[in-house]
Amino acid sequence: MDQDRIPEPFHPGEREAQARAGFRVPSAPIRDRLIPQHQAFYPLLPWLLVAARDEAGDPAAGVLTGTPGFVSAADPRTLWVRPDHGAWQPWPAGPAVGEPVAALGIDLGTRRRNRVNGRVAARDGLAFAMAVEESFGNCPQYIHVRRAEEEAPSPAGAVEALAGLDGEARRLIGATDTAFVASASSAGRDGRLDVSHRGGPAGFIRIEGDRLIVPDYSGNRYFNTLGNMLLNPRAGLLLVDVASGDVLHLTGAVGIDWEPDPALPNAQRSWSLQVERGWRRKAAIPLRWMEPGKEPDKRIGIP
Numbered sequence: 001m002d003q004d005r006i007p008e009p010f011h012p013g014e015r016e017a018q019a020r021a022g023f024r025v026p027s028a029p030i031r032d033r034l035i036p037q038h039q040a041f042y043p044l045l046p047w048l049l050v051a052a053r054d055e056a057g058d059p060a061a062g063v064l065t066g067t068p069g070f071v072s073a074a075d076p077r078t079l080w081v082r083p084d085h086g087a088w089q090p091w092p093a094g095p096a097v098g099e100p101v102a103a104l105g106i107d108l109g110t111r112r113r114n115r116v117n118g119r120v121a122a123r124d125g126l127a128f129a130m131a132v133e134e135s136f137g138n139c140p141q142y143i144h145v146r147r148a149e150e151e152a153p154s155p156a157g158a159v160e161a162l163a164g165l166d167g168e169a170r171r172l173i174g175a176t177d178t179a180f181v182a183s184a185s186s187a188g189r190d191g192r193l194d195v196s197h198r199g200g201p202a203g204f205i206r207i208e209g210d211r212l213i214v215p216d217y218s219g220n221r222y223f224n225t226l227g228n229m230l231l232n233p234r235a236g237l238l239l240v241d242v243a244s245g246d247v248l249h250l251t252g253a254v255g256i257d258w259e260p261d262p263a264l265p266n267a268q269r270s271w272s273l274q275v276e277r278g279w280r281r282k283a284a285i286p287l288r289w290m291e292p293g294k295e296p297d298k299r300i301g302i303p
Contacts, residue, residue: 004031006134011185011192014227020258021269025221030136032077038114038135039073042105046148047287048081049104049238050088051182051195052095058251059228061182061195061238062088065150065285071105074129079103079116082127085156087247087284094128095120101130102193104180108289109147111140115224117192133192139220142199144177146242146289157282162250164210164275172239172248173212177202181214182236183228191232196225206264210275212237212250215267229254229271237273242289250278 009030010018018024034042042048047065054060064070064086072080081103088094095101097120106113114137121131162169179198184191198214206213214237216226229235233255239248252274261270 004033004035006030006032009134010222011227011231013185013229013231014223016230017223017227018221021221021223023221028136028220028222030134030222032134033132034073034076034079034114034116034135038105038137039076041107041112041114042071042073042079043069045071045105045107046150047285048083049106049180049195049197050081051102051193051236052099053184053189053193054236054251056251057187057189058234058236059182059184059193059232060236060251061180061249062086063180063238063240063247063285064088065287071103077132078121079118079130079132080127081130082124085285087249087281094123094126097121097123099189100184100191100193101128102182102195103130104195104197106143106197108143108145111143111145113138113140113143113197115194115196117194138197141219142217143197144199144291146291148287148289151245151286151288154283154286156284160280162278162280164278165207165250169248169250169278169280170207172241172246173205173207174203176239177204178240178242179205179214180238181225182238183225184232184234185228187232187234194224194228212273212275213261213264214271214273215261215264216269216271217267226256226269226271229256235273240285245283245285245287246280247284248278248280250275252276
């Protein structure tokens with residue numbers, strides 16, 4: 001047996017979510033450290049998805065970028081993050097030492113991803129070290145293949161506060177095929193955080209007023225996100241405009257519908273986010289992504 005695996009890797013909310021879905025996962029390759037292949041994976045990435053708590057205590061997601069190598073494993077239990085740019089609001093300096101934090105490393109070109117949950121162990125300016133408490137890989141399902149390119153950084157726009165969904169936010173949500181969700185295992189500040197990828201066909205997130213319906217497709221059956229939502233019905237949803245580098249974050253209360261919805265093809269269940277507040281930042285990061293075979297036309301500036 002793998003001695004690095006956590007003997008009981010699932011908290012009560014995850015176990016309840018598995019039961020409501022009709023099965024139980026006996027064990028999982030969830031470890032308390034980074035295995036060598038994941039230690040080698042993070043330095044290849046030009047971006048990192050992160051989660052921390054915002055000023056109201058709600059789980060919030062952000063995206064940090066830098067020259068590959070800006071994320072590195074000092075040892076199997078320590079991940080250093082030294083970003084050059086990022087949308088990591090409303091706490092631009094990052095969480096304090098001792099605070100829970102989560103990270104998702106994802107390579108859209110190869111569809112590899114790894115999730116790490118833990119706490120901030122040290123700070124050095126905007127850089128921080130994460131003490132790894134949980135680490136595990138995810139399957140490549142629902143990841144849309146794209147290649148990232150870095151543009152010359154342009155001045156990022158000011159952070160725009162949102163009280164709901166405006167027209168620009170609705171257009172981005174209506175076209176997106178990729179999103180990231182931050183959740184927490186309790187309403188208290190010590191609850192473990194998680195940041196997870198969600199993907200589907202363009203427009204897979206349904207909009208009903210200021211309520212978003214997110215389909216939940218077949219996955220690894222761990223139910224990390226929905227398990228957290230059972231214990232703390234609050235979440236943050238992050239969207240990145242792959243063509244412009246704009247970032248949109250939405251926060252609100254969540255609910256889970258455990259029955260399939262005919263309006264959401266292939267989804268086994270769904271969850272909703274009632275948007276209460278949010279923020280947007282234009283050109284927040286210098287990365288742009290392109291699908292294979294879709295090269296930008298530099299002559300006329302049209303992607």
